[in-house]
Structures are given as C-alpha cells and as structure tokens.
Amino acid sequence: MPFIFLMVCLVLTIGWFLYRAGDDATEVLARNALTEVMGRVSQAILRQTMGARETLNVVAPQPVPPAESGQLPAHLPFPKTRKELEDRLWLANSLFDEPSYVYFGGADGSFVGIKQEQPTVFMYSVREPGQKNFVYYLRGPGTEMKLVAIQDYEPRKRPWYVQAVQQGRETWSPVYIDYRVKNIVGINLSKPIFDADGTLLGVANSSIGLQQLSTLLHQVPLSAHGVAFVTELQGDVVATSLDEPIYAADQPGQEPQRLNARRSKSPMVQQAFDEVRRHLDAYGAEPDKLVLLGARSEGSKIEVAFRLHRDPAGLEWLAISTAPRSDFLGSVTSGVYQTLILGLLAVCLTFVIGFLLLRWVLRDIRKLTLAAKSIGNGSPFPALNIDRNDEIGQLAQSFVEMERNLRTDRLTNVLNRDSLIAQIDFRRRNSSQANPLQFALLFIDLDRFKAVNDEYGHDEGDKVLIAIAERLQHSLRHDDSVARFGGDEFVVYLHGVTDMEVARSIADKIRHAVNKPIEGRDGQSYTVDASVGVSLYPDDGLDVETLLRVADSRMFDQKRLHRILAV
Incomplete structure (x- = not known):
C-alpha cells in the first residue's frame, strides 16, 4: 500500500509539472503571436496617418535642413497662383496608393480641392473669394472638366479651418462616419499655412478614409478565435477584424452611432478593452510601447496586447489584439497527455523508469519554454537538440519554423x-x-x-x-x-x-x-x-x-x- 500511494503521488507530481510547463509554453506562444499581429497593425496605422501628413507636406513643404552647420534652413515659398497650387494638389493626391481628398481654404475665402473618386475619375472644387463653389468631374490634370454642382460654401466657417487656425498647428479632426461608403469611417488632418512674416495664408487639409486599416485587420494571421481592433481612448471603434458594423442605428430612423468596444457583440473585445482601460487608469501608458496583459473572458484565459498611438497633432488611438490561450493549447496538450500516459505505464513497471521519464519530459518541455521566451525577448535562439518523432518533437520543429517566420521577412529573407x-x-x-x-x-x-x-x-x-x-x-x-x-x-x-x-x-x-x-x-x-x-x-x-x-x-x-x- 505505501508503495502504491508513493506511485500515485509521483503520477500526480508528473501531471502537475506537465500542466505548468504546458501552460507556460502556451502563454509564450500566444503572446508571440499577438506581438506579430500588433507589429502589422501598428505599421498600417503609421502608414495611413503618415500618408495624410506627407500629402500636406507636399502642398506646404517643411523647411529643407541646411547642408552645412551654421546655415539657415531653406524655406520653399507657398504657391502664389492658383495654377501653382493646383499642381501641388495633384502631386499630393498621387503621392500614395490610397486616394485622399486634398484641399486648401484661403484666408480670403478662396478654395481649391482635388479628390480621386475612381482610378480615372477626379472631383475638382474651386471657389473664388465671395463667390459660389463650383464642382467639376475630370479624368486627370489638363483634361476636359464637366460641371456637376454649384454650392454655397464658405471654407473659413468649416470646422477643419476653424480648428486649425485656433490650434496654430497640424490638427487631427475627430473620426467621422463616411455615409457614402458602407461601414467606413474617415479622418482629416488640417495644417495652417503662414507667410514668412507670420501672416495666415489659409489652411490645407487631407481627408482620408480608413478602409485600408479595416481591410488589413481582416487579413492579419489571427488565431482561430483571435480578434484585432483599433479604438479611440473612450472606446469608439475605428477598425476591427470582426464582421461587425462600425456604426449602426439602435432604432430604425435614428442617426447611426459609432460602435463602442464595450457594446461589441464579442465578449473578448469587451473584456480586452476593459483590461486595457484598467491598465491605463492604474499605470498610464508610454506611446508606441507594446504592453502584454493576461485576463479572463467567460471563464477562459485570454492574452491581450495593446499599443497607444499618439502624435503631436492630437491623434490618440489604441491598437488592441486578443486571443484565448486555448487556440494555442492543442499542440502542447497532446504531447502532455501522451507523456502522462507513458508515465502511468512507467509507474506500473518500476519507480526508476517513472523517475527517468519525468526528467526526460521536463527537460524537453523546459527547452521549449526557454526557446519560446528567447523568441519574445530578442535573445539568440538556443539549440533545442530534440530528436523525437512524437508531438513534442513536432512542436520543437514548429518552434524552429516559428522562430524563422517571426524573425525574418518571408519575401526577402532578411x-x-x-x-x-x-x-x-x-x-x-x-x-x-x-x-x-x-x-x-x-x-x-x-x-x-x-x-x-x-x-x-x-x-x-x-x-x-x-x-x-x-x-x-x-x-x-x-x-x-x-x-x-x-x-x-x-x-x-x-x-x-x-x-x-x-x-x-x-x-x-x-x-x-x-x-x-x-x-x-x-x-x-x-x-x-x-x-x-x-x-x-x-x-x-x-x-x-x-x-x-x-x-x-x-x-x-x-x-x-x-x-x-x-x-
């Protein structure tokens, strides 16, 4: 009887160590996967916001740094004629792949704007001071223009103009609903333009849709039940990987409202956002720093990663990715269960065989855990030296493949x-x-x-x-x-x-x-x-x-x- 009791205790000890080792390895796998997702999401956010900023820099370039120390920066003069201004607007509109609406409202009430509606269809808006705003369609610079609308429009009274003048610097607008495109939101970046003597010449604006961001979130390699989404600080959703409308009316006939993460149909989205807000309220956040958190959603463990994107123009977005650990548990638990069965058989044979089996299993699991952590912290990947044909051997091979995939670009191999x-x-x-x-x-x-x-x-x-x-x-x-x-x-x-x-x-x-x-x-x-x-x-x-x-x-x-x- 004492011997049987000792064997049972040994089996329980084996099971406990295997569970802990498997749980640790699963956590590291989940967090590394979220880290890769967050890298792609952050890159997409930077690409879209930088696109708006660079279009404005084409309209009104920043001073060129001096070639030698002690010299003054070279200031490029702002266009003095409408033709020169139009040339810069056409160049700014074609600078990036995603079409944007680039326009300029003058301090005298004039207005010029160019927007790419389709690959070969452009909208051109022009207003002289004190007159109507004329809207044309054309196929490109210098092509025939077709008048489609005449509007009462005063650019100096528009929110983007007033906000930029009041702030005196580049300023992002609130995210707004684009009613012309289903389930898409947009954002504006306004930049006041001053003459060399500080006189206000007007305000340039780049209006971009955020459709590319939503498209990318649907394409990132998430786990089976993983979710990635971008919100403003208060939780209003900017883009999401879920097939869930970003805005909708609560009742027929009501104005559509932006989806808030706390009202999402996904419990994981709600829980992940609540965990991020609790962390921000308790510790704050350093912009552009990736933060990893653990939580529970409906009783199961989930991993959460987030990054705060903030810039001097007033942008404050939270990029959040979350996934349940169970998505990464299958390959680990299969090896654990098989090894536990082998442990039970070993108990039936001898105490010594069971003890040796325990050391053998823990050694390989520990190697996998250390290897997974090295992938996350950037340290050199250790040699696994695991020559096995079971699930643990397959998992070891998967770690080697994952290390190569996570650290190198698949196309160029750098x-x-x-x-x-x-x-x-x-x-x-x-x-x-x-x-x-x-x-x-x-x-x-x-x-x-x-x-x-x-x-x-x-x-x-x-x-x-x-x-x-x-x-x-x-x-x-x-x-x-x-x-x-x-x-x-x-x-x-x-x-x-x-x-x-x-x-x-x-x-x-x-x-x-x-x-x-x-x-x-x-x-x-x-x-x-x-x-x-x-x-x-x-x-x-x-x-x-x-x-x-x-x-x-x-x-x-x-x-x-x-x-x-x-x-």
Missing part, C-alpha cells in the same frame, strides 16, 4: 521590423559602461519602385525587393543587420558606427548598390533609387522608436528634396 527592434533592445540590455553600445540606423525608402509594380506587376516588384535585399546584405559587415519594414522600406543597423559622416558614406555606398540595374522578365531592366535617412545612438535618441522616427523624418526630407530637384 529580418522583419519586430525582430530587428528586439535584437537592438537585447544588445542595449547587455551593454555596460565598460562596453557601451553605439550604432547607427539607416531608414531606406525605394524611389521609382511603385512604377515597376504598376507597369510590370507585383511579381516583378517582388523580384526587385529580393534583389535589393540581397544587395543590402552584401554591402554590410558581419555585425550589421538589415530588416524589411514593409512595402519598399528597409532599415539597416550599423554596429559601432558613431560618426554621422561615416554613416552617410555607408548610406551613399548603399544607394549606389541599389541604383544598379536589375534584370527582369523578357529582357527588361529596372532601375530604382533610394532615399536614406540616418540617425545615431545615443546622439539622436535613447530608444529605438525615437531613432526610427528621426531617421524616417530625415529620409522623407531627402525624398522631398529628390522630388523638388526632379520637377
């Missing part, structure tokens, strides 16, 4: 955004005063790549991206790294580079490498260029997000200069 950031953070954590970390970041955006994509197709565009990634890798040292940040953007990490001139020299070398012709289909040859922005650690910032913003801003300054010189 690092992805989150992996590069994680590796830099890992190096920062392991640096010291005796061995300080110093590096430079290069933010690279390809010029003329969109023309290849549009004329020859996405397959040829992918060939160009693969070739560019290979050239970037061949241009770097062993300790340097290159990552694709999405689309035609790359970031290069230069280890130990502390001098801006050295970094710019490397950037010029990279640009020359990128600029070489690339062989394409049917004997075609493609040539792309690159705009490169440089930032230094720690001179330009003490965290990766700040360094990326600085390099990104300098890249856009260079891109704008390229466009101006090309005109």
Whole structure:
C-alpha cells in the first residue's frame, strides 16, 4: 500500500509539472503571436496617418535642413497662383496608393480641392473669394472638366479651418462616419499655412478614409478565435477584424452611432478593452510601447496586447489584439497527455523508469519554454537538440519554423521590423559602461519602385525587393543587420558606427548598390533609387522608436528634396 500511494503521488507530481510547463509554453506562444499581429497593425496605422501628413507636406513643404552647420534652413515659398497650387494638389493626391481628398481654404475665402473618386475619375472644387463653389468631374490634370454642382460654401466657417487656425498647428479632426461608403469611417488632418512674416495664408487639409486599416485587420494571421481592433481612448471603434458594423442605428430612423468596444457583440473585445482601460487608469501608458496583459473572458484565459498611438497633432488611438490561450493549447496538450500516459505505464513497471521519464519530459518541455521566451525577448535562439518523432518533437520543429517566420521577412529573407527592434533592445540590455553600445540606423525608402509594380506587376516588384535585399546584405559587415519594414522600406543597423559622416558614406555606398540595374522578365531592366535617412545612438535618441522616427523624418526630407530637384 505505501508503495502504491508513493506511485500515485509521483503520477500526480508528473501531471502537475506537465500542466505548468504546458501552460507556460502556451502563454509564450500566444503572446508571440499577438506581438506579430500588433507589429502589422501598428505599421498600417503609421502608414495611413503618415500618408495624410506627407500629402500636406507636399502642398506646404517643411523647411529643407541646411547642408552645412551654421546655415539657415531653406524655406520653399507657398504657391502664389492658383495654377501653382493646383499642381501641388495633384502631386499630393498621387503621392500614395490610397486616394485622399486634398484641399486648401484661403484666408480670403478662396478654395481649391482635388479628390480621386475612381482610378480615372477626379472631383475638382474651386471657389473664388465671395463667390459660389463650383464642382467639376475630370479624368486627370489638363483634361476636359464637366460641371456637376454649384454650392454655397464658405471654407473659413468649416470646422477643419476653424480648428486649425485656433490650434496654430497640424490638427487631427475627430473620426467621422463616411455615409457614402458602407461601414467606413474617415479622418482629416488640417495644417495652417503662414507667410514668412507670420501672416495666415489659409489652411490645407487631407481627408482620408480608413478602409485600408479595416481591410488589413481582416487579413492579419489571427488565431482561430483571435480578434484585432483599433479604438479611440473612450472606446469608439475605428477598425476591427470582426464582421461587425462600425456604426449602426439602435432604432430604425435614428442617426447611426459609432460602435463602442464595450457594446461589441464579442465578449473578448469587451473584456480586452476593459483590461486595457484598467491598465491605463492604474499605470498610464508610454506611446508606441507594446504592453502584454493576461485576463479572463467567460471563464477562459485570454492574452491581450495593446499599443497607444499618439502624435503631436492630437491623434490618440489604441491598437488592441486578443486571443484565448486555448487556440494555442492543442499542440502542447497532446504531447502532455501522451507523456502522462507513458508515465502511468512507467509507474506500473518500476519507480526508476517513472523517475527517468519525468526528467526526460521536463527537460524537453523546459527547452521549449526557454526557446519560446528567447523568441519574445530578442535573445539568440538556443539549440533545442530534440530528436523525437512524437508531438513534442513536432512542436520543437514548429518552434524552429516559428522562430524563422517571426524573425525574418518571408519575401526577402532578411529580418522583419519586430525582430530587428528586439535584437537592438537585447544588445542595449547587455551593454555596460565598460562596453557601451553605439550604432547607427539607416531608414531606406525605394524611389521609382511603385512604377515597376504598376507597369510590370507585383511579381516583378517582388523580384526587385529580393534583389535589393540581397544587395543590402552584401554591402554590410558581419555585425550589421538589415530588416524589411514593409512595402519598399528597409532599415539597416550599423554596429559601432558613431560618426554621422561615416554613416552617410555607408548610406551613399548603399544607394549606389541599389541604383544598379536589375534584370527582369523578357529582357527588361529596372532601375530604382533610394532615399536614406540616418540617425545615431545615443546622439539622436535613447530608444529605438525615437531613432526610427528621426531617421524616417530625415529620409522623407531627402525624398522631398529628390522630388523638388526632379520637377
């Protein structure tokens, strides 16, 4: 009897350790999956909001930084004629893939606006001071115009104009319902324009729909029951991966109201938002920092990840992703259950066999747990050395595949955004005063790549991206790294580079490498260029997000200069 009691205790101990190890591994798997989802969602938010800002910078460019220290920035004059203003509006409207409504209201009551309704159909609105607003349809710059409406319209009384003048800076409007497109919301970014002496010339505005954001949330690789959504701070939904209307009327005949996360039909959305709000109320949040939380929804454990997106123009959005742990439990529990059965059989044989089996199982599960955590914190992935044909062996192989998928871009086989950031953070954590970390970041955006994509197709565009990634890798040292940040953007990490001139020299070398012709289909040859922005650690910032913003801003300054010189 004592021996049987001892065997039962051993079995229970085995089961408890297996459950804890499996639960830990499942938590790490769920959080790593949410981290990947959040990276894609955040990139989509930055792309859309940056699109609105850059269209306004085309209408009224920021001062060009001086080429040498001690010189003053170069201010580009605002257009003095309507023809010059129209040229900039056409350029701003065609700068990004997603159509937007770009317009300018003058301090004298004039108005000019261009909006792409369809790929070859544009709306053109114009108003002279004190007159009616005339609305035309045309097929492009310089084509025949067809008058479709005459309106009473005073731009200086519109909320976007009044708000921008009162704030005296770039200002986001509240998210509004776009009644013309089913279940889509939009947002405006207004920018007051001043003359060199500070006189108000008017207000430029970029009005964008948020349809691309909703489309991306439906395409991100969520787990079976996972949900991703974006809300304003008070919970009004901006975009969601669920097939749930963003706005609807409570009763027939009533005005449609925005969906609030707390009134969502999904209990997980409600619980996830409540957990995020409790965390913000208790601890606050650092903008652009990814936060991972655990919670329960209807009795089951869920994992929640969120990031606060905030900018000086007043944007405050919460990107939230949530998934139940049970979505990731199957592959882990199958190995646990099988091992438990083997433990029971081992108990029937001998105490020694059971003890050895316990050590064998815990060793492999512990390896999987440590490997999963290394994926999350950016540390080097340890060798698993698990040579098994059961579910645990399959899970080990899945970990190796997951590590490769999470850390590399599937198309170009270079690092992805989150992996590069994680590796830099890992190096920062392991640096010291005796061995300080110093590096430079290069933010690279390809010029003329969109023309290849549009004329020859996405397959040829992918060939160009693969070739560019290979050239970037061949241009770097062993300790340097290159990552694709999405689309035609790359970031290069230069280890130990502390001098801006050295970094710019490397950037010029990279640009020359990128600029070489690339062989394409049917004997075609493609040539792309690159705009490169440089930032230094720690001179330009003490965290990766700040360094990326600085390099990104300098890249856009260079891109704008390229466009101006090309005109």
